[in-house]
Amino acid sequence: MEAKDLTPRQRMQIPRQSMPEQKPEIRRTNFNEVPLGYDEQTAITEADRCIKCKVPHCIDGCPVNIDIPGFLELITRGEFAAAARKIKETNVLPAVCGRVCPQENQCEAVCVVGKKYKPVAIGRLERFVADYERTHNLVVDPVKPKQTGCKIAVVGSGPAGLTVASEMARRGHQVVVYEALHQPGGVLFYGIPRFRLPGDVIKSELEYLKKMGVEIHVNTVIGKLATPAELMKDMGFDAVFLGTGAGLPRFPNVPGQNFNGIYSANEYLTRLNLMRADRFPEAITPLHCGKRVAVFGAGNTAMDGARTSIRMGPESVTVYYRRTREEAPARTEELEHAIQEGVKFEWLTAPLEFYGDDNFFVKGARLQRMKLGEPDESGRRRPVPMEGSEFDIEVDTVVFALGFGVNPLILEAAPDLKTNRWGIVEADKETGMTSIDGVFAGGDIITGGATVILAMGQAKIAARGMHNWLINKKGLDMPRELPPESATHAKSKTAKV
Amino acid sequence: MHKIVYKKELAPKTVMLKVEAPWIARKIQPGQFIIVRLDEHGERIPLSISGWDAEAGTLRLIVVGVGYTSNKMIALNEGDSILDVVGPLGRHTHLPEGGAAVMIGGGYGTGAIIPSALEQRKAGRRVVGIVGARTKELVLLEDDLRAACADVFVTTDDGSYGRKGLVTDALKDIIDNEDVGAVLAVGPVPMMRAVSELTKPHNIPTMVSLNAIMVDGTGMCGACRVTVGGKIRFACYDGPDFDGHLVDYKELTMRQRTYLKQEAKAMEVFNRESAGRTATP
Ligand SMILES: Cc1cc2nc3c(=O)[nH]c(=O)nc-3n(C[C@H](O)[C@H](O)[C@H](O)COP(=O)(O)OP(=O)(O)OC[C@H]3O[C@@H](n4cnc5c(N)ncnc54)[C@H](O)[C@@H]3O)c2cc1C
Ligand SMILES: Cc1cc2nc3c(=O)[nH]c(=O)nc-3n(C[C@H](O)[C@H](O)[C@H](O)COP(=O)(O)OP(=O)(O)OC[C@H]3O[C@@H](n4cnc5c(N)ncnc54)[C@H](O)[C@@H]3O)c2cc1C
Ligand code: FES
Numbered sequence: 001m002e003a004k005d006l007t008p009r010q011r012m013q014i015p016r017q018s019m020p021e022q023k024p025e026i027r028r029t030n031f032n033e034v035p036l037g038y039d040e041q042t043a044i045t046e047a048d049r050c051i052k053c054k055v056p057h058c059i060d061g062c063p064v065n066i067d068i069p070g071f072l073e074l075i076t077r078g079e080f081a082a083a084a085r086k087i088k089e090t091n092v093l094p095a096v097c098g099r100v101c102p103q104e105n106q107c108e109a110v111c112v113v114g115k116k117y118k119p120v121a122i123g124r125l126e127r128f129v130a131d132y133e134r135t136h137n138l139v140v141d142p143v144k145p146k147q148t149g150c151k152i153a154v155v156g157s158g159p160a161g162l163t164v165a166s167e168m169a170r171r172g173h174q175v176v177v178y179e180a181l182h183q184p185g186g187v188l189f190y191g192i193p194r195f196r197l198p199g200d201v202i203k204s205e206l207e208y209l210k211k212m213g214v215e216i217h218v219n220t221v222i223g224k225l226a227t228p229a230e231l232m233k234d235m236g237f238d239a240v241f242l243g244t245g246a247g248l249p250r251f252p253n254v255p256g257q258n259f260n261g262i263y264s265a266n267e268y269l270t271r272l273n274l275m276r277a278d279r280f281p282e283a284i285t286p287l288h289c290g291k292r293v294a295v296f297g298a299g300n301t302a303m304d305g306a307r308t309s310i311r312m313g314p315e316s317v318t319v320y321y322r323r324t325r326e327e328a329p330a331r332t333e334e335l336e337h338a339i340q341e342g343v344k345f346e347w348l349t350a351p352l353e354f355y356g357d358d359n360f361f362v363k364g365a366r367l368q369r370m371k372l373g374e375p376d377e378s379g380r381r382r383p384v385p386m387e388g389s390e391f392d393i394e395v396d397t398v399v400f401a402l403g404f405g406v407n408p409l410i411l412e413a414a415p416d417l418k419t420n421r422w423g424i425v426e427a428d429k430e431t432g433m434t435s436i437d438g439v440f441a442g443g444d445i446i447t448g449g450a451t452v453i454l455a456m457g458q459a460k461i462a463a464r465g466m467h468n469w470l471i472n473k474k475g476l477d478m479p480r481e482l483p484p485e486s487a488t489h490a491k492s493k494t495a496k497v
Numbered sequence: 498m499h500k501i502v503y504k505k506e507l508a509p510k511t512v513m514l515k516v517e518a519p520w521i522a523r524k525i526q527p528g529q530f531i532i533v534r535l536d537e538h539g540e541r542i543p544l545s546i547s548g549w550d551a552e553a554g555t556l557r558l559i560v561v562g563v564g565y566t567s568n569k570m571i572a573l574n575e576g577d578s579i580l581d582v583v584g585p586l587g588r589h590t591h592l593p594e595g596g597a598a599v600m601i602g603g604g605y606g607t608g609a610i611i612p613s614a615l616e617q618r619k620a621g622r623r624v625v626g627i628v629g630a631r632t633k634e635l636v637l638l639e640d641d642l643r644a645a646c647a648d649v650f651v652t653t654d655d656g657s658y659g660r661k662g663l664v665t666d667a668l669k670d671i672i673d674n675e676d677v678g679a680v681l682a683v684g685p686v687p688m689m690r691a692v693s694e695l696t697k698p699h700n701i702p703t704m705v706s707l708n709a710i711m712v713d714g715t716g717m718c719g720a721c722r723v724t725v726g727g728k729i730r731f732a733c734y735d736g737p738d739f740d741g742h743l744v745d746y747k748e749l750t751m752r753q754r755t756y757l758k759q760e761a762k763a764m765e766v767f768n769r770e771s772a773g774r775t776a777t778p
Contacts, residue, residue, distance in 0.1 A: 180715050182534055182541075182581040219583040221715055225524055247717040251729060258722060258729070258748055260755040267718035275540065275712070281766045284565055285540040285712075286759035360751030407716050409734065 004076070008051040016118035017046040024340040028310045031194050031278060034337060035099075038128045040080070047075035049113060049120045057110040058122060063457035066090045068107060068122055075125060084133035085140070087126060091456065092166045092208075093159060095134060095201045096188060098127025101453045102331045134204055142212045145172040148478070150470050153178060153237040155222045155410065158186020160243035160443025160455040162209060167463035169212040171478075173470070176237075177209075178220040183274060186245055187444075188452070190274040191266070191301065193308050223413030228439050238474065239438045239466050242425065243459065246444035248405035252296065256354030257400075259362040261288045265297070265305045265401035272308055290396030293317040294365065296351055297401030298328035299449075303335060305399040306343045314397070317343050322350040322370045322383040348372075348383065352390060354398065364394050404449040414439070424448050430483070432462025433469065440466050498578040499533075502555060508635050510562035512571045513547070513608075518582045519554030527612035528590030528706065528738055531556065532714040534581040535569055542566050543586070543711045543733070545683070547608025547638065556582075559608035559637065565763035572771070586714040587737045590616075593702045596678025597623040599671055600646065601664050601692055603630070603684025607637045609706060610683050614645035623647050623675075627667045629688065633658035665691045677701050682741065686750050693741030703741035707732045707749060710756070724748050 020036045021027075027034050038046065050072040058068040066087050074083035087094040103109075103123035111119035133139055150173045154161045157179040165175045183189050185202045210216065222228070222244075231237045249264030251257050263271075268287070271277040275285035289312040295305045298321035309317045319338070321328060324347045328335060339345070348370045355364040369389035372381035406423045418426045418435035425434055425441045432440045442458035444450055461483070468480050503515035521531060525546055534541045548557040562568040573579070590613045592598055598617045600610040607628050618624045626646035630636045631654045643649045650667040651659030660667060664682075671677060672695075680703040682692040689705040696703045709721035709732040716734030723732050724745035730736065 180583070181713065182583070219581050220520075221583060221586065224529075224585050225520055247715075249717070249719045251719065251722075253729075258724065258752065260752060264719040267712060267720045270712055270718055276538075280759060281763050283538045284763055284766075286756040286763070288755060288759075359754070360748075361755075409716055 006048065011049050011051050012113050012117050014045060014049045016049065016121055017042045017124075019121070019124050024342070027195065028341045029313070031311055033198050034195050035124075037131055038124055040078070040132075043075055043080070043125055043128045044078065046121050047072040047125055050076075051113060053112050057112065058107040058120075061107040061110040063106065063453045064091050064460060066107075066126075071129065072120070072122075072125065075129060080129050080132040081136070081138040084129040084138075087129065092163055093205055093452075093456065094126050095130035096159070096197060096205065097453055097456075098123050098125075098130055099197050099201070100188075100192060102451060104332055106453070134201075139204075139208065142170075142208070144213055145170065147174065148172045148470070148474075148476055150174065150238045150474055150476070151176070151236055152239045152241065152466065152470075153222075153231045153235070154241045154243060155228070156180075156186060156243035156245055156443070156445075157184035157216060158243055158245050158443060158455065159188060159452045160245070160445075160459040161186065161241065162205065163456045163459035164241045164243060164440075164442065164463045164466075165214045166209055166212060167460060168466065169209070169214050171463075171467050173467075175214045177214060177216045178222050179216065179218045180221045180244075181274065182218050184216050184218060186243075190270045191304065193269065193273055193304050195307070195311070196304070221409070223410045227413040228410075228417075228436065229414065232438060238470060239440065241459075241462055241466065242410060242434070242439065242441040242445055243443045243455070244407060244410045244445050246404040246406050246447075246449045248407045249400070250402040250405060251400060252351055252402060254351055254353055256356060256362070256365075259354055259356040260360050261290060261362045261396055262354060262398040263400070265295075265301045265399050266404075268305055268399045269301075269308065278312065287312075288361075288397060289314060291315045292393075292395045293397040293399065294393065294395040295319045295399045295401060297321065297403070298323070298325075298330055298335075299401060299403070300330050300334055301449075302399075302401035303330045303338050303343075305401050306338050307334075307341055309397070309399070310341050310343060318346055319343055320346045320349045320351070320367065322348065323372065323380065324348060327380050350383065350385070362396060362398055364392055365398070366390055366392050404444070406445055406448065410445075422448065427458075427462070428465070430461070431465030431469065432458060433465055438469065438473075498580060499582045500578050501573055501575055502553075504573070504575050507559070507637050510568075510571060511605075511635070511637065512560055514558045514560060514570075514573070515550075515555045516558060516579060516582065517554055518556050518584070521582065521584045522549045522554050522556055523551050525549055525556070525585040526589040527616045529585035529587050530714075530737060531582055531584030532586060532711065533570070533579050533583075535566060535573075536580050539580065540566050541581075541712055541714070543708070543714060545605060545609035545706070546585075547605075547611050547641075549612075557608070559605045561605050564760050565767045568764075568767055583714065586733055588735075590681060590704065590738050592617065592679040592681060592704060594622075594678065596676040597625055597671075599625045599627065599668060599677055599680045600642075601627045601629070601668065601680065601682040601684070601688070602637075602642070603628075603664065603688045604637075606683030606685075606688075606706070607642065610681055611638065611641055611645055613681055614642065618645055618647075625671055626650070627652065627664045627671075628659075629653070629664035629667075629684070630658075631655065663691065664688060665695050668692060668695055672696070672699055672701065680704070680741075681738075682706075686746055686753070689741060690744075690746040693744070697742050704738045705741040705744060706737045707739055707744065708737070708753070709733075709749060710753060723752075
């Protein structure tokens with residue numbers, strides 16, 4: 001029987017196709033990507049599992065409302081590149097999102113097949129078609145639309161900034177992106193390790209943007225070189241988008257936290273991912289990774305810290321978290337990968353103090369056991385210390401992955417920018433505009449550390465808001481754009497990092 | 498790419514470079530710094546600015562060869578380029594008003610105090626400079642400093658030039674003889690610490706520029722964290738200038754030594770690479 005003749009019941013009975021991976025004992029010695037991706041036949045089989053619901057919940061489950069049944073249908077017909085293009089109508093970074101999105105809380109969480117069986121592996125298929133298009137050189141060069149003459153500045157080149165850049169370029173506006181680091185991509189490049197998101201995936205997305213006519217200037221710290229107001233007043237930009245993320249690392253505020261060998265996850269991962277300290281001395285930036293590594297926190301950032309450490313070959317890597325596995329914000333897949341690779345976990349444990357040796361290197365820590373008490377503001381049960389449960393460990397490298405604040409640098413340069421009491425920028429939900437006329441924002445800067453896809457979703461809202469704002473302001477002869485129907489009832493849960 | 502348009506050797510292993518960076522040159526203020534990365538495999542290292550020319554679009558750097566990257570940098574020549582230059586980073590130096598301002602430099606710090614000296618002088622203040630060095634040939638930029646200061650005192654450890662002794666000996670005399678309203682010290686940590694210890698009993702506001710190890714320079718990583726007045730501060734973002742009386746110098750010194758092992762290994766690589774370069778002309 002041809003696949004197209006399958007009944008929904010038969011479709012559902014096809015088992016969810018697994019994706020081959022590097023074996024844990026091999027991958028813990030290299031930085032190559034862990035999952036190896038589907039082949040063509042497996043992709044088709046997996047796509048055949050979709051029962052084409054009349055009301056596809058998966059679309060609502062996706063923060064950017066990708067036409068999921070549409071692209072799955074194209075896969076079943078073997079039209080992989082067309083499937084990739086279908087996704088790109090709504091999501092400019094499918095190769096990225098297919099790899100790092102928490103699908104288990106989004107599209108796949110509401111997949112009807114998943115009610116009885118396992119949900120369709122939408123994320124893996126998204127990744128497959130994007131990779132197929134890229135590696136078969138089927139990416140079609142963008143057509144440059146008629147130019148509007150409007151010029152916009154995008155500050156920050158993470159997923160939020162890159163999405164606004166592409167959305168605005170598509171509408172015919174001239175876009176200049178300013179990035180503080182020497183490499184664009186934001187957390188995608190300096191935070192998420194290569195074994196989860198290979199560098200060439202990001203680089204090819206950046207190439208595509210450049211082909212759309214987007215200029216990307218690295219090494220440009222906005223706030224220091226120009227304030228957002230100066231971008232508009234002196235540099236001829238009609239509007240500004242702020243997508244500077246939430247890059248401010250938190251420290252636990254305990255004695256001994258500044259000993260050598262103690263890192264924020266940001267520093268640790270930046271040294272490795274951006275500066276390639278794993279290749280020292282071929283790349284000349286150093287890193288201190290000792291024999292016993294302790295990672296504090298249990299979000300994606302912590303998993304990345306732990307899994308990266310494993311690859312540096314220490315004797316042990318242990319993750320300590322003050323709540324339990326249930327509350328751990330990391331994606332399930334990340335936790336599982338970490339466990340497979342030999343990362344150990346100590347739940348309900350918090351640091352009290354670190355000890356150093358004569359050379360000021362960390363050599364140990366005093367920890368304390370916790371128990372879960374009443375729920376806090378976030379609804380999660382608050383960890384409370386257990387009297388008398390203190391104990392000491394030996395450790396020579398520590399990584400803090402305790403969450404992020406918003407970097408105040410850009411806020412200082414725009415004192416009129418309204419923020420809440422945590423320094424998170426306020427942006428209008430429908431237009432993305434901040435308290436400053438013509439200045440828009442999206443991504444982690446308006447949410448605190450969240451996810452790639454949420455950043456992109458907000459960026460799309462801001463791009464539309466900005467476009468409409470420009471139409472008014474400049475009297476452009478273009479139709480105002482309304483939000484897509486489904487965007488209004490997106491109701492996905494989101495993973496915290 | 499940022500072209501080196503001028504190079505001058507000032508002392509052994511010490512050069513002055515002028516580097517093209519037009520946007521930064523228009524914006525930079527005294528006390529701010531930059532980060533450079535020489536090439537694709539390079540480390541990001543922070544450097545102070547000893548002057549700039551907004552019209553020509555250049556920054557003037559003083560670089561002392563201490564390890565892999567700085568030695569590689571001082572080996573560059575006019576016409577060569579630096580891959581990445583980012584700035585201005587950190588904050589504009591702020592010195593309280595009233596009385597004379599004493600500017601103290603050691604090593605590359607002598608360059609770093611010049612923009613502040615000029616600024617204070619322009620504001621109508623009496624500015625006194627002190628340069629310290631181990632020996633005569635390491636005294637840097639004396640003429641530049643003289644042009645920015647009403648008086649300049651030079652000290653050398655071995656007495657080969659100026660007064661024999663330390664910068665603090667010169668500072669002591671100045672404090673005894675005139676009303677000093679502010680001190681700025683930039684240089685090796687022991688020097689900044691000694692200066693702060695001297696001024697503290699006199700209650701003279703003293704700023705020091707902390708040379709913590711940095712990576713991004715924008716407050717994103719916390720590599721540069723220092724303890725000031727018992728609190729964590731990020732040298733790149735909150736500084737690099739801090740109240741010298743509140744700095745935990747021991748912690749700073751120890752943190753600067755985090756990578757001694759790797760730095761030694763990097764120097765082996767440097768020596769191999771430069772031997773390779775001279776062997777194949
Ligand atoms: C280690 C780690 C792992 C993660 N894993 C996942 C995951 O698996 N799945 C997932 O969905 N999410 C994950 N996240 C979260 C996700 O990466 C972020 O939510 C997302 O990157 C936010 O995008 P953004 O564009 O708002 O900001 P960012 O990605 O932070 O980008 C901001 C950019 O702005 C630049 N910038 C900052 N200030 C300035 C300035 N003044 N001038 C110019 N440029 C500036 C920064 O250098 C940076 O490049 C992870 C985060 C981390 C840290
Ligand atoms: C705000 C600031 C301003 C500075 N201004 C100047 C200047 O104008 N001229 C100048 O010659 N030097 C300056 N330095 C010091 C300069 O950054 C270091 O000498 C340089 O990083 C050494 O790198 P290396 O590879 O040559 O040596 P390495 O052998 O790697 O290191 C030698 C020593 O330099 C320090 N160092 C190493 N890496 C870094 C890093 N990434 N960031 C900071 N310090 C590091 C460490 O204490 C180390 O022990 C400044 C430092 C700071 C923080
Ligand atoms: S250098 Fe990274 S925060 Fe200062």
